[in-house]
Amino acid sequence: MSVGSDGRIGEALNPPASAGAPEVTSLEGGSLLGPSTLLPASRDTGSILAQTLGADAGQSFMIDVEHAPQSIVDLEAAANYLEQRANVARGLANISPPGVDGVSLNAVKEIGKWAADSGTNNLAATLLAGAQQLRTLAAKLREDLQAYLQVDQLDLPSEASGGLDE
Amino acid sequence: MRTRPVASLIVAGCLILLASCGDDSDAGQSSGSNQSSSSSVVSPIPPVQNPRDVAAMADRTCELLTAQQVEGFGLDLSPLQSDGLFGTVDCEWRTTTSDRRVVKRLFVSVFTNNPTLEVVYNRRDGFASFELTTVGEYPATVTRSNADLPVCSVDIKAAERQSVTVTYRSDEFDNDPQQACVVGKQVAEAVLMNLPPKA
Numbered sequence: 169m170s171v172g173s174d175g176r177i178g179e180a181l182n183p184p185a186s187a188g189a190p191e192v193t194s195l196e197g198g199s200l201l202g203p204s205t206l207l208p209a210s211r212d213t214g215s216i217l218a219q220t221l222g223a224d225a226g227q228s229f230m231i232d233v234e235h236a237p238q239s240i241v242d243l244e245a246a247a248n249y250l251e252q253r254a255n256v257a258r259g260l261a262n263i264s265p266p267g268v269d270g271v272s273l274n275a276v277k278e279i280g281k282w283a284a285d286s287g288t289n290n291l292a293a294t295l296l297a298g299a300q301q302l303r304t305l306a307a308k309l310r311e312d313l314q315a316y317l318q319v320d321q322l323d324l325p326s327e328a329s330g331g332l333d334e
Numbered sequence: 335m336r337t338r339p340v341a342s343l344i345v346a347g348c349l350i351l352l353a354s355c356g357d358d359s360d361a362g363q364s365s366g367s368n369q370s371s372s373s374s375v376v377s378p379i380p381p382v383q384n385p386r387d388v389a390a391m392a393d394r395t396c397e398l399l400t401a402q403q404v405e406g407f408g409l410d411l412s413p414l415q416s417d418g419l420f421g422t423v424d425c426e427w428r429t430t431t432s433d434r435r436v437v438k439r440l441f442v443s444v445f446t447n448n449p450t451l452e453v454v455y456n457r458r459d460g461f462a463s464f465e466l467t468t469v470g471e472y473p474a475t476v477t478r479s480n481a482d483l484p485v486c487s488v489d490i491k492a493a494e495r496q497s498v499t500v501t502y503r504s505d506e507f508d509n510d511p512q513q514a515c516v517v518g519k520q521v522a523e524a525v526l527m528n529l530p531p532k533a
């Protein structure tokens with residue numbers, strides 16, 4: 169069984185009893201409201217969201233099975249885009265000063281430092297870290313959905329949503 | 335009588351301006367002299383013995399790996415082109431699994447008029463890891479900006495002010511991120527050898 173945007177969503181919406189689909193419940197307290205098609209996310213996914221978006225974000229949430237495949241593709245597309253931008257940032261950091269005056273030298277030094285050094289606030293490292301977080305979240309969503317559907321491989325949409333070109 | 339204090343203020347203001355200009359000027363000269371003295375120091379980046387023509391391939395970077403090499407590194411055959419810096423073209427190869435995950439990624443970009451390795455060397459303290467080495471017989475820097483991620487950049491000096499940059503990421507090295515540099519150097523050498531000799 170698979171789920172995707174190809175018309176097989178219905179299977180996922182009403183998984184067979186043998187699939188052992190979990191009931192929609194709260195993970196860490198609080199009530200979850202929504203259609204019965206929502207899949208409770210794993211604690212791992214919740215902890216990732218909590219680390220990324222703050223403690224409240226990981227407390228209680230559900231995954232919409234119908235939209236999860238597209239979300240996985242979108243998260244991975246966003247990760248790929250951030251990684252590509254990190255590559256550009258690295259290139260920008262390697263440009264030599266246009267002159268030997270103090271301003272030019274200092275400007276390039278500062279641009280390099282902010283663009284691609286290993287410090288916490290530089291652009292390339294931040295983009296790479298962000299890409300990694302998105303990839304990790306996508307991987308956890310994959311696991312959750314695969315476990316819920318009891319499939320080895322998901323049938324995912326071929327394209328990311330508009331605005332997420334890689 | 336009323337104009338004298340105003341005139342004095344103007345003169346005082348001008349003096350302050352001149353003084354501050356003098357400070358800036360001194361700072362600039364100081365930096366400049368530092369630069370000239372540092373530039374007189376022998377560069378740690380050795381000269382290239384057999385230069386290769388990066389400019390000739392600057393808009394054809396996707397031809398810097400043969401199909402056989404691409405397969406050998408386990409990458410998908412169809413590369414992606416994008417605009418690079420200063421009118422060059424960047425090229426990217428990926429390895430995509432059957433469930434559409436991108437598990438390897440290789441970026442190739444070039445500079446045709448930039449002392450890339452010298453700049454990278456001057457920034458060496460800012461990287462999570464830095465190595466000045468050779469790839470083939472060519473000077474190269476191997477850098478990582480995040481010690482936790484299997485992402486490695488290899489910059490190779492193929493000729494004076496001409497360089498190739500290979501950035502490699504592979505999920506298979508999540509538990510041993512430094513290994514990304516081992517493969518990155520192998521890919522970089524393959525890319526380098528596909529550059530034509532410089533006339």
